[in-house]
Amino acid sequence: MDRVPTTTRDAEITVKRSRFIATAAPAADRGAALAVVEAARATHPDARHHCWAWQGRSSAGSSDDGEPAGTAGRPILGVIGHKGLIDAVVVISRYFGGIKLGAGGLVRAYAGAAEAVLADLPSAALQAMIEQSVNMRFADEQPLRHWLAGQPDVSLISIEYGVGVTARVRLPVSLHADFADWCAARGVRGQNDGD
CATH class of the missing domain: 3.30.70.240 (Alpha-Beta Plaits)
Incomplete structure (x- = not known):
């Protein structure tokens, strides 16, 4: 059964000196999801990337925000889907640590940050x-x-x-x-x- 987040939560991981700060929040529509992304940009203005994914009830969206195509938004969206969440957004702000991670490393890092923020995210069953x-x-x-x-x-x-x-x-x-x-x-x- 699909679940919806009931609160906002933050988590942070570090991979080869790059900091990945993740925020997960409820977002009933794309506009609400983009508002969470803009809030992350305002909170972390010096971060190099603000990659995100949103899963709604009948549509979804994601952005690599300058990372190589397919290395950030899609992995984040995959973790949201694996957790069975809808009406949920995850935005991950990355502070570059000086060491390139490569495509595979980026996929693992963004998926890992999404997993960290969603691991204990309070949620409720979606009501029909x-x-x-x-x-x-x-x-x-x-x-x-x-x-x-x-x-x-x-x-x-x-x-x-x-x-x-x-x-x-x-x-x-x-x-x-x-x-x-x-x-x-x-x-x-x-x-x-x-x-």
């Missing part, structure tokens, strides 16, 4: 989510908002006003029965939009 539309009376909108606010990992995606109110919510599958019970008790009609 469902989206549902509900049609209700105007008087049911505030009670719905109140119910949603008291639930973990639930969000109100949209709300439209017409003859009544149509709301779209996203919630974990594990809360679907509770939400259906809430709707039934208020006479609210709903339908699944898929997950």
Whole structure:
């Protein structure tokens, strides 16, 4: 089962006098991942390279940031995948130590730094989510908002006003029965939009 990081963590390794400072963080999308990369650049402005990889739910990205092609980003991404993580970014800032590592040495060093930062990274199982539309009376909108606010990992995606109110919510599958019970008790009609 896929897991998502629940916090940010740093680790450092040294290989032939080069320092590899790794940061792992949750990143729900590419923009969030790039923000972590920019934060690493700001934290380590004198580092020669800031190589990174991000694994999302349906896409991924990586960068060798000036290292020889395929020696940094892909190895980092491989470690993220091996750990079964998604919505995760790892950025590794390298301070060159004066000794060239060669392509194989770089692959091992970047993979090693990724392994070091991900080894004990706290994570949680990815919850299956469902989206549902509900049609209700105007008087049911505030009670719905109140119910949603008291639930973990639930969000109100949209709300439209017409003859009544149509709301779209996203919630974990594990809360679907509770939400259906809430709707039934208020006479609210709903339908699944898929997950």
